[in-house]
Amino acid sequence: MSDAAAVHAELVERAEQAAMKLEKERNNRWYPSFHIAARSGWINDPNGLSFFNGRYQVFYQHHAYSAYWGPMHWGHVSSEDMVTFRREHVALAPSIEADRDGVFSGSAVVGDDGKLYAYYTGHRWNNMFNDDDGALQVQCLATSEDGVVFTKHGVVVEGPGLKHFRDPKVFRIDGIWYMIFGACSEDNRGQVWMYTSTDMFNWEFDRILFEDPNPDAFMLECPDIFPLGDKWVLIYCPMGPRKDAYQARNSHNAGYVVGDWAPGEDFKQLTDYRLIDWGHNFYAPQTFEAPDGRRICYGWMGSFTIGTPSQETDGWGGQLTVPRELSLDEDLNLINYPVAEIEKLRGEKTEFGSFVLGLNQDKVLLEQTPPCEILLDVDLSVTDSERVGLKIGLTEDGSHTYVGYDSLAERIFVDRRLAGNGDRGYRAAPFPGGDKLSLRILIDRGSVEVFVNGGVQSVTSFAFPNAGDRSVALSSESGSITVDRLDIYPLDTIWEDERQ
Template sequence: MNQPTTKENADMSAQLDKAQKSIDRLFATRNDRWYPQCHIASKAGWINDPNGLSYYKGRYHAYFQLNPYGSEWGNMHWGHVSSADLVTWRREPLAMAPTLEVEKDGVFSGSAVVGDDGRLTIYYTGHRWRNGVDDDDGNLQEQCMAVSSDGIHFEKKGVVIPCPDDKILHFRDPKVWKMGGLWYMVFGVSTPAQRGEIWMYTSNDMEHWTFDRVIYRHPDPEVFMLECPDMFPLEDKWVICYSAMGLKPHGFEARNHNNAGYVIGSWQPGGDFHQETGFHLWDDGHNFYAPQTFQAPDGRRLVFGWMSPFTEPIPMQEDGWCGQFTVPREVTLAGDHLRCLPVREFSDLDQDRQDFGPIELEVNSSRDLVDDAQTADINMEIDLNKSQAERIGLEIHRTQSGDHTLVCYDDQLGRVVLDRHCNTYGDRGYRTAPVDKSSGKLKLRIIVDRGSVEVVVNDGLEIMSSYSFPAEGPRGIRLIAESGEGKALISSLSIAKLGTIWEEPDR
């Protein structure tokens, strides 16, 4: 295979300026009906994977895959926002545009670390179409490097790991960390036999990398690629996570177009990874993909996911933007799976919290709680032992037309349900999450934005992220109880508005 040239075929500053002007044009006509107030999104254009999550020079940095030229996937650049506190975010200049021959069809996903020289170092995938047009014949991809002294302006260093085999059609998404004086990199590969694997490389100097081993191979031969892999320690365990392409749905599991999850096990540098759990989804909702974790200065493991709008129709594409992140989450170990909770700082956005509970609700009845909620942070606890209703929950984004998204406990399923069948806009259908009923209580935290709902189940033992595109008019919140032999008992229920995350709101 011919090695790609690293020479520049375009000026970076000129390309970034061109991209920013396009973002500004799209923004001028952006429709804000579903544009998020408390989730990271681009000012305009399409975004996907979180990239380069890091803490550098007193600020958290979140980069992301960005198409500045439209609200559909393509023309991959890197966008950038930063924050001093994980609550209030600042829009930064676009970070990277395709300027090298190796990346002429896109600067793809990657990660960031503070290097041995104190600079922020990004590892990312340079991407070219094999046929020069699209992915019908696969990709030509290499792992690349860029450095920055301020986290804003980057100097590209070119390819550090070329693809070793011309028959490899997917070779991307490097994640890097340091242990014991040695640097480690993992990334996803589709082998010539089209098996999804994660490869590990090591380096002493961050620039010269040596193949170490295949650290993980998916057991299902139908899974042909493991995108956006991550590998990180929690307590005395190691977690390998990936976004599986080709995974087939089974039961309640893996119902989305592609599905992001993890396995937990043990690993020592220089050795193999020993898997100790089965595959577990990061998120049980309709729209979650390509998560990336990083370590905060206080030692917390944090994660952002992309709320991926894979399923047609995608109504926000008509509005000049498409895609957002989840709320940042803290990740901790909970036995054989992970607990994910919104970062504690997120509560600083709460405003005007109203207390509604406790409530006894007759079966087949409802109670309107809020007439119009653009955003909401809802805390709710249901007494499962004393409730006989078959479904107990909240209708979110309820409009006069009857449109709404239902978040409820379903006693027949024994699961939390997020149901969009009453939505006029976007994909419908439902998703479910399992419930540990041993305490007799069910705790739900529901974060509502203009076009999305995130449901945290039992303090983060499960979590669900879904788009919800409300119809025109006020967006109410209604408490409901359906069917069964008796009342619903809600032990506590409170609702707060949420402020904006943006340091300088767009308008």
């Protein structure tokens, strides 16, 4: 083992031990059961999503030494089926000059030699402390024969001297490798740059693939480009745009444009920028192609600006969304919906059938709320309740998170005003219209994910309930609700060492 490899091995082991020590003090009251999170400490962007050695590999930005953002490492979990996961060793740690202050986000692909190639941004503060004097960002490579232990190869793309230059996403077409990443131009415009390679080590600048038409967007984080049908979807996270009605309400937002693209050509934008998810906590999505051809996406649930109560007292911060399958509808809207494998977690169904909930009534559906999934179909043609609401995590003191459909605003909402703990706020996605409302709501210990009419829209938010008995109730307001179906499934944990 070389000296550099020995240093890296020591640093990843040190991080692993720190995470295991902090795990012993972790409070599980809100710790996710069926969402990926680090065993302890901080987690943000999903990284290196891939299928390698017969397993789905999920890496993520990780700080093992506290529940807050710090020098970035890559944490790691893996699974044979995307719903039964085992924790792997910390994969990457800052250990060379190029990544001295952080192994930032990136992607992973399988090379022709059978190894896993992980590309990431090496980050260095110019003042060795913070961003006040800027930073140097370069693109680095590490490879692995087993997906667990990595060998670093250093810098493969030098920085062009821009303020922001990070988050490489790599893919291949017809024997040519392509790398895109986000950049901030010299005139402060958010762009996506593209490089190409034939050997995975030597990369050449190809073009500026895309510039956000919004002049307020000064950086496009975590870009990803992939085909769906005969179109290409470009996902990115614009930094800078101001709040606009229901859109861009968070300090960090994620969206997409759809266009035409072919190797050697510029990207031709066909749609406006659209949010992927309208919730409080959805950022930095990354996709990969599953062995069966599905395009799968994970996003990060967290915030860089508003802390969570789990960080303050429970020894962990942040989690990933459930894996979602992506598709395009005929209007080039990006559909995102939980992968079919999630149904493997279901326990015995509680079935309520069809019924009418009368004027200003509440119907308790669960006295206690385990991690679960609610499927609710409502006939809006014979529903005149102003809102079709579900009070989730309802405790004796009245605290709850309110999820449902607002007929006045014609939107699907998550309202955390009475949630009990953490940030409050209201987020709402547009309802696609029609007489049928279909909601699929995934409830974990500290989060909700709401999918509308098969994934036409989604709303993802943390929701930290108060202590005590936590019920779920269906609620009508100034009218009645006609329910066609209401089913509830408890959901098992994803962690193989915690299965009953």
